Amino acid sequence: MGAGAKVAVITGAGTGIGRATALRLAGRGFAVALCGRRPAPLLAVRRLVEEQGGRALALPTDVRERAQVEAMVDQVLGSLGRLDVLVNNAGVARALPVLETGEDLWDDQIATNLKGVYLCCRSAVAVMAKARGGVIVNISSVLGRTGVANHAAYCASKFGVIGLTQALAEEVAPHGIRVYAVCPGATDTDLHRGIVGDELARLGMPPQTVAETIVGVVTGETVLPTGASLVIDQSVDLVGPAGRMKRLRQRVRGWLAAHRPRGGC
Numbered sequence: 001m002g003a004g005a006k007v008a009v010i011t012g013a014g015t016g017i018g019r020a021t022a023l024r025l026a027g028r029g030f031a032v033a034l035c036g037r038r039p040a041p042l043l044a045v046r047r048l049v050e051e052q053g054g055r056a057l058a059l060p061t062d063v064r065e066r067a068q069v070e071a072m073v074d075q076v077l078g079s080l081g082r083l084d085v086l087v088n089n090a091g092v093a094r095a096l097p098v099l100e101t102g103e104d105l106w107d108d109q110i111a112t113n114l115k116g117v118y119l120c121c122r123s124a125v126a127v128m129a130k131a132r133g134g135v136i137v138n139i140s141s142v143l144g145r146t147g148v149a150n151h152a153a154y155c156a157s158k159f160g161v162i163g164l165t166q167a168l169a170e171e172v173a174p175h176g177i178r179v180y181a182v183c184p185g186a187t188d189t190d191l192h193r194g195i196v197g198d199e200l201a202r203l204g205m206p207p208q209t210v211a212e213t214i215v216g217v218v219t220g221e222t223v224l225p226t227g228a229s230l231v232i233d234q235s236v237d238l239v240g241p242a243g244r245m246k247r248l249r250q251r252v253r254g255w256l257a258a259h260r261p262r263g264g265c
């Protein structure tokens with residue numbers, strides 16, 4: 001990889017969609033900065049990237065903490081010299097009725113899924129504006145476009161990501177910075193398994209499918225106006241004709257009812 005390789009920061013890069021995105025971006029020649037709270041998964045992804053001949057930094061970072069986010073961006077600039085792409089992917093999800101959603105749980109989902117995106121965007125935009133260009137992809141959700149019972153905090157955070165994306169896109173367009181949201185449907189990751197269980201989670205998309213979509217947006221191979229939100233949801237393809245889709249929905253509803261208050265993300 002050349003010294004002038006573009007640099008991508010990916011949050012939540014140790015697992016799931018973030019891991020798959022980091023590996024694909026590295027495969028496309030990006031130097032990748034891997035962020036998340038736990039060092040071990042980040043180090044494992046860094047090793048894989050290096051085995052492929054790529055360059056990666058593992059930067060344990062809690063996106064809820066401004067000082068950690070600022071220090072992370074400083075480290076990226078110090079070690080890799082530039083910052084071209086930010087993928088705001090870190091996220092948490094808990095499914096609970098509002099009456100059972102305590103303030104701590106509400107605050108944690110908003111702090112991670114929405115404030116974390118704001119903090120990372122703010123630090124990255126300062127750098128990208130000086131360089132007169134950059135791309136930011138914020139990972140929202142299909143639940144950032146449609147509210148679903150038992151997901152009030154998660155939906156609020158993911159709707160917020162789309163609003164933040166649109167507002168920021170308009171604001172930073174004069175600096176040559178493009179901002180997008182990607183809204184996945186059910187994807188087979190730890191986060192989704194934690195809500196619906198292993199059996200139903202396996203019906204979701206592989207994280208690599210979402211990663212391909214994110215990479216297409218980052219590289220411009222998928223052409224979108226800045227500020228746009230792109231849905232990637234494979235559930236219809238998974239179950240085929242509409243009748244089978246309906247039966248699957250019924251099965252899922254039955255399972256959800258039996259395991260109240262679980263739901264999709």
Ligand SMILES: NC(=O)c1ccc[n+]([C@@H]2O[C@H](COP(=O)([O-])OP(=O)(O)OC[C@H]3O[C@@H](n4cnc5c(N)ncnc54)[C@H](OP(=O)(O)O)[C@@H]3O)[C@@H](O)[C@H]2O)c1
Nearest residue numbers: 012015016017036037038062063090091141186187189191
């Ligand atoms: N799976 C789905 O069905 C689905 C659907 C729509 C949208 N999404 C969104 O996709 C994104 C990725 O989720 P995933 O499905 O790939 O689940 P995942 O494998 O659980 O990934 C979430 C990642 O976020 C990191 N993270 C959580 N809190 C963090 C914090 N405070 N600071 C830094 N990193 C943090 C986690 O690492 P640490 O715990 O080590 O910090 C983890 O690597 C999330 O934003 C999620 O809401 C997922």
